[in-house]
Amino acid sequence: MAAAVAETALVPTVATQQQPPAEDAQPKDDPNLYSSRLPRMTKEELKRICKELKLYLTPHLNDILYLHYKGYARIENLEEYTGLRCLFLECNGIRKLENLDAQTEMRCLYMAKNLVERIENLDSMVNLDTIDLSHNSLERIKNLSNLTKLTKVILAHNKISSIEDLKGLLDCPSLTVVDLQHNKIEDAQVIDEIFVKMPNLRVLYLQGNPVVKQIKFYRKTLTHKLPNLTYLDDRPVFPNDRRYAEAYFSGGAEAERAERKLVQEEEQQKTMASVEWLLRKRQKNEVATAQAKAEAAAVSRGEDPASVPPVDPAKCDWLYGDHVTSDTNSDGFVDVIEADPPTGDAGDAVDNLPMIAPRQNDGGGIFSSVAKDAEEPAGDSSILLLGNSQPSEDRDAAAPAVKKSPLIVELDDIQPTVDEQISTTKEPAAAPVESSSTLSMTEIRDALEVAATAATEAAKSQLDDELD
Known part of the structure; x- marks a missing residue:
């Protein structure tokens, strides 16, 4: 009887464990489920932020909007903000670039430290100048061909690795600044296949990639192959650096040493030319001052200042400012x-x-x-x-x-x-001294001490007599 009751009690439990999930239940990896747990970019929320930051409550009057560190998962409800020129969306949970078709006046888009996996839906931003997608999950650069005014792209700390992933940069010839730090680029051919073919490239950041260690004389090589480069990684590319690189690739280490010596001589000549100019300027000023003083002295004596002869620059002390010849x-x-x-x-x-x-x-x-x-x-x-x-x-x-x-x-x-x-x-010596050169050092020192003591006492005595 007890066994039967126990068996009957277990039946509902087994049925409950085998019950299928509800139809409206969502899997754990559903992005909509992920978005539902984060704050929404609603119209009311956007107006609240504008009021808090003392921006315009009328959406289309705002040209800048600060939406960073809000925890948003999606970009939405920005259709009324048609005048935006700068949008800050860093440090959110955004997975996709979307709902930005109304931002035709956008100049700068900052979306660092999000979860973006693809570059897309940016065709309407024809005036975009700068885009920051660093610290995301990008694996390939693409969809930049319509951004004809784009000059700066920041893609540091992503998952870009091959030459194929970088070919999207060639679709935007207006680029001047490219930041690819701390990616996974390994192929040394990326220099010739990508960067050499970018006509306006001025600033390049590649440090933190494995390719840096694979290119021999990395800095000299890029300076030589990219003639318009002005800044590489952590410091500028100076004109002398370019001269050294060109000399090295034309004649080796000996040519580079000769070029360095030539540059040093040129710098010394520039320094000397500057010093000589300063000396001439100083001498000219001192001559003018001496002439003015001489004319003033002539006037004080009742003479005609025009009768004063001109000061000879060779006799004017330009160094100390002393005008006495x-x-x-x-x-x-x-x-x-x-x-x-x-x-x-x-x-x-x-x-x-x-x-x-x-x-x-x-x-x-x-x-x-x-x-x-x-x-x-x-x-x-x-x-x-x-x-x-x-x-x-x-x-x-x-x-x-x-x-x-x-x-x-x-x-x-x-x-x-x-x-x-x-x-x-002084006591008389045992033998006459024929020459002062025969005196010992001790005798000379004793004589000097006696002379100094006697001179001091005589001067003191004479001073006391005068005071009395």
Whole structure:
């Protein structure tokens, strides 16, 4: 009895499991079922978006529409938006390009990161300039022949692999920018079969494809074969890059090295020409400034400015902006530039010392030697003269006498006192020294220290006397 009851209870369960599906049930892979689970692009939804983004509520007045990141599965209800020029549909779930026949004014269509598998239904967009279908599921490029104004196509991160898949690019000769990064292109013949035949190609992105590693000297090869290319992958194609590529394919590595050397020389010549132009401009300005100052000085003296002779550019210091002219003697010394006599104490005299004229014809380096043994003439003070290293007799014969500042004169007055203290301080040597060249380094150092100490004490003593 119990067994019979159990058997009877199991009958409905078996019947329920074997019951056929309802007629209106849809399979799981039905795209309509997929679309029904996502938001719809309804007219009310489109108006809500326009209001939220402060666009026109009248559909045909809008020239741009932002519908990205909405989760739409289909393009629909855009018939009233006839004035659209730019449409953003990135990051949705759109599987098919459809319902775009009314968009005859469209210029830019952005549909990256969707599920599009084919390029279709774009014939009405005769004014389309840019289309972005990157990060989709495209396997072949086609249906671009009616897009006569299309210049930029972005197809990165798709499933394009063969030359046949790329032949659709040849149907659109107006293309200038082609982005095919991170596809599956492997055949190296794609360069000659596709890209060489595109007359207006300027920018090409191929990095991330296996073909890049299969082409020897990839960048040089494409630069050589595509004469209009200006940008390849991650950087521009500069004119010098093209020269190097042309030289390499015409004469090999040696020709390329020679071309690189020639380019370097040309760059140096351009730099020097620019520097020379700048120097001439600077010299011209300094001459004009010096002439203006000379005429102003003549007016202050009550003279006619027209009587002032023109400034010689060769005597104008264009580098430092010093308009005081100076001549150079035959022995390489610059003439002494007279300065106003200093007034006040020794400190004021140091502050009022004139600048040293620029050196000329100095083979021994800057400040290589100091003119010595010059007589002290009477009159105003002047600067200490610098010149080439040579014997004092020849220098005294050739160079004019150099005037000394009060500070130098005071040091000359102190020198005898310093010599006397050195002679009394230093112990007598065991044997007379015949020549200074026989002194040891220790003796020379000791003598210098004693002389420095004595000079300091003498100067300090004299300064204390003057203060008292």
